[in-house]
Amino acid sequence: MGLEVARGTSAGLLDAPAPQSVYKNAILDQYVIRYSTMTASRLTPRRAVLFDGFAGGGRYSDGKAGSSEQMMLAAQKARPHTQIDIFVVEQSKALFDRLNGVADEYRRRGIAIESRHGDCGSRLGEVLGWAQGASLFLFLDPCGAVLPYDQLAPLLRQRGAWPRTELLMNFSADLIRRAGGQYKKGQLDLGGVASADNVCGGDWWRDVALQAHLQTRDGSWETAAQAVALEYARRLTRGTKFGYVIAPVRRRQHHQPIYYLIFLTTDVHGLWVFGASAAKAREAWIRALGPEEDAVDGMLFDVVEEQIRAEHDRNIRQISLNLTKLVADGTDKPVVNHTLDVFDQVYGEAKETAFSAALRGLVSSGHIEFVQKGSKPHQHIIRAGKVS
Structure with a gap:
């Protein structure tokens, strides 16, 4: 099963909960506690593990919860009936120190949180070991390129269908547009093409992007990024029981996507619940954006x-x-x-x-x-x- 979601939202930032980060955090707020409690209810003990591989500082400077604190809040809410354990990784030392400070607050409340400074990919094996016998939700939201395909594909196959595993990640449309432009011009030494090869697990994306680009009337790379994201999700789930949906993520509704959110699940109910959560998150994003700049002042309706x-x-x-x-x-x-x-x-x-x-x-x-x-x-x- 696979689907491209027709509309999307905007990308997340580490430093402030600008409108472009609202969608991501609202999805986590809506979804992770429902996922954890539903999937852990059939396990003994009732345990779920939430993994944030690019966790940032945990909390924005204005005190609002970032992605990893959204997970910690879910663990706190579910604690009377479901054990939700958290595993967070952050590359930046300054952000990691902030993150660990937030984690300490929840540790004192009885939440089990493992925090690591360093590369996300190097911790995947540790996460899988820690999540053995528990349901697992992985959230990968880097500022740039996501983990290499060769690290993610084996993870899905190793986990299998039970206990449940789900993955929510961003796939950089900016990277594909930039790399596609470099590839078309023969600029293979500028880094973008090699980075896209690494993310996609090979050079297959090059012809996919170029053909989609050449079929556009305006010469843009938006449809190229979309085509690559769809094929990436198809390849990532090939030979597994995972289905996928992808959603474009924009700064404003009329902008090109910054990245595509890719959601993977083996559960038809998971698709239903995630879609409902994403819809509520999108509504929060629209409200956070407010009216467009050219909206008429003093209108009689909102x-x-x-x-x-x-x-x-x-x-x-x-x-x-x-x-x-x-x-x-x-x-x-x-x-x-x-x-x-x-x-x-x-x-x-x-x-x-x-x-x-x-x-x-x-x-x-x-x-x-x-x-x-x-x-x-x-x-x-x-x-x-x-x-x-």
């Missing part, structure tokens, strides 16, 4: 809230079309097994409430009926109704 409402209405209409198509063959459909079909191009943008509204309308009109009505949206089983 531009941002109007945008959110309009998107919600569009998402309901799109999901209605998707659901109608899904049940057209007349067979019973457990919706959680068809997450990407249900949401399709609005995955990661449409909230569960949009799905529920779309389904409610189709049931009311007789176009869809329940085979089994679950207590939660993802638990419904549906089929085509009497109205064709």
Whole structure:
């Protein structure tokens, strides 16, 4: 299973929670505690490990939680019923010292946190050993190139399908655009091409990027970066039970992506929950961005809230079309097994409430009926109704 998410957000920063870092942190806030408690509930002991490989300072200068502290907060909230242990790595000594200070606060509250100064890739074996018998969530959000393909691919194969493993990483669109331009000009000595080869696990990306670039009308490299990200995710998961989705991450909605978030999971329910979390995070990002600079001053309505409402209405209409198509063959459909079909191009943008509204309308009109009505949206089983 694989999907490119149609819309995205913006990249994260280490020093301040600017709007471009809100999306990433909001996903972690929404998702990691749900992932940890769900996947650990079937384990003895109930234990999950969260890994932040490029952890930064843990907390922004204004006191707001960064990615690693979001994990620590999740561990604190879940502590009465689920053991969530944290493993963090940071390359910068100054940032690591700040990170360790934040970690000490949570250690005093009883949270198990392993912190390491140095290279993320050199710690993967230690993380796998520490997470043995536990579910594992890996978050890789470097400022530049992500870990080499040759380090990540074996990790996925070593972990297997159970206990659960999920990976959320950024794949640099900036790197692919820069390296693609260098490759086209024959500038193989400038470093970008070699760096992309390392990240991608070979030079296959070169022709993928160049062909996508040559097919554009404006000569841009945006579609090239997208094509490489999709092929990278496909190759990374090939021969495994992992599925993937990718989402473009932008500074503003009309900008080219800075990177693509790639999410890997072996669980269909994980796809559903992550998509719902990403949708809520995207809404937080839109609010953090505020209106565009050219928005009219003194308008009688809130531009941002109007945008959110309009998107919600569009998402309901799109999901209605998707659901109608899904049940057209007349067979019973457990919706959680068809997450990407249900949401399709609005995955990661449409909230569960949009799905529920779309389904409610189709049931009311007789176009869809329940085979089994679950207590939660993802638990419904549906089929085509009497109205064709």
